Amino acid sequence: MRSRCVAWLLGLVLLLPATLAKADIPTVAAASDLQFALTEAAERFRAETDRELRLNFGSSGNFRRQISQGAPFELYLSADEAYVLALHEEGRTEGEGVVYAIGRLAWLQRPGRDDLPGEDEPLAGVREALAAHAAGEGRPRLALANPEHAPYGVAAKQALEHAGLWEETLPLRVMGENVSQAAQFALSSDARGGLVAWSLALAPSLADRSDHVLIPEAWHAPLVQRMALVQGAGETARAFYAWLQEEPAREILAEYGFRLPGHDDPSPDAGVATP
Numbered sequence: 001m002r003s004r005c006v007a008w009l010l011g012l013v014l015l016l017p018a019t020l021a022k023a024d025i026p027t028v029a030a031a032s033d034l035q036f037a038l039t040e041a042a043e044r045f046r047a048e049t050d051r052e053l054r055l056n057f058g059s060s061g062n063f064r065r066q067i068s069q070g071a072p073f074e075l076y077l078s079a080d081e082a083y084v085l086a087l088h089e090e091g092r093t094e095g096e097g098v099v100y101a102i103g104r105l106a107w108l109q110r111p112g113r114d115d116l117p118g119e120d121e122p123l124a125g126v127r128e129a130l131a132a133h134a135a136g137e138g139r140p141r142l143a144l145a146n147p148e149h150a151p152y153g154v155a156a157k158q159a160l161e162h163a164g165l166w167e168e169t170l171p172l173r174v175m176g177e178n179v180s181q182a183a184q185f186a187l188s189s190d191a192r193g194g195l196v197a198w199s200l201a202l203a204p205s206l207a208d209r210s211d212h213v214l215i216p217e218a219w220h221a222p223l224v225q226r227m228a229l230v231q232g233a234g235e236t237a238r239a240f241y242a243w244l245q246e247e248p249a250r251e252i253l254a255e256y257g258f259r260l261p262g263h264d265d266p267s268p269d270a271g272v273a274t275p
Contacts, residue, residue: 026237027054027072029063031079031225032145032180033103033152033197036205037256038077041249042240049243051236059178061149067092073230074237077244079103079179079197080151081226088228097228100244101258104223105155105215106201108186109193116211123163123215129192130168142172143185143194151223152179156195158220186210199256225258 030038035057042053056063056073064083067073068090076093077100078084087093107122117124129140145153153175160166172192176182179197186194187210201212229241243249250260 024234024236025052025054026074026234026240027056028075028077028237028240029067029071029073030055030057030077031060031063031151032057032178033079033199033225034077035180035200036203037199037253037258041244041252044248044252045240045243049239051239053236053240057178057180059145059150061151062178065149067230074233075227075229075241077225077227078151079223079225080154081224084226084228087230091231093228093230094233095228097226098245099224099226099261101225101253101260102223103152103225104198104217104257104259105152105159105195105220106198106212107193107215108183108196108201108206108210108212110187110189110191111209111211113192113211117213119213122213123159123165125193126160126163126165126169129172130165132192133172139172139190140192141174141185141188141190142169143174143176143182143188143191143196145179145182145196146175146177150176150178150182152195152197153182155215155220155223156182159195159215162219199258202255202257 038055042055046052060078060080060083063076064087067076067087076084081099084097088096107117107125109125114128126142129142133139144156147153147157157166160169174185176185180200182194183196183200185191186196198214200206201210229237254260
């Protein structure tokens with residue numbers, strides 16, 4: 001009887017590390033422009049490590065506020081490095097983290113909606129929507145993320161300001177809570193299009209039912225994206241944070257149009273300003 005009891009206890013001890021690893025399932029707060037790229041990266045990470053993750057996508061600004069208020073995230077990937085650095089100043093992150101990518105802004109529209117703007121005038125669709133509205137031909141919507149808390153919304157506003165179109169577009173603008181929602185709005189039946197993350201436009205599920213053109217980087221502030229571990233992060237979050245800095249993860253990000261630190265811009269529109 002005693003030997004059976006000892007064997008049972010020994011087996012329990014041997015199983016304990018695996019049980020704890022399964023229980024260590026961190027929640028990751030990630031910018032919405034990463035919806036497809038990070039999902040693919042997480043699946044690759046799971047396959048290689050047998051560790052699970054919970055991915056929560058939303059606007060970087062909202063996540064910054066939630067983490068500041070003590071939300072139980074363990075890893076934060078922001079589309080604007082300023083939010084990570086602000087949390088570091090508050091003592092909420094373990095160090096300043098690292099820049100993992102630089103994003104791009106694109107004009108997105110439904111195929112066949114109207115002519116796709118050219119690279120020389122990527123906001124031609126905005127001007128066409130304004131002209132149609134002025135002529136009483138309806139109210140074609142223009143989608144973008146809310147610049148109050150979404151970095152790609154800030155970039156979209158800056159691009160429109162660069163073209164002198166921000167104030168004029170007020171009656172046509174529809175705001176997404178984040179850039180992923182803005183992409184959904186841009187492809188709706190009543191929208192002329194929208195300004196969204198290039199990484200979303202390249203995702204197979206959207207690329208098959210949309211057209212897009214890049215916005216020159218010189219038209220808005222650089223979308224420098226930074227990630228950091230939140231104070232108290234567990235082992236799995238730390239492992240994923242390290243894995244995201246390795247070549248397999250970097251290759252996935254590059255496939256979705258992100259420029260990587262130390263690498264050349266993968267986009268086709270040579271000649272635009274780079275940060």
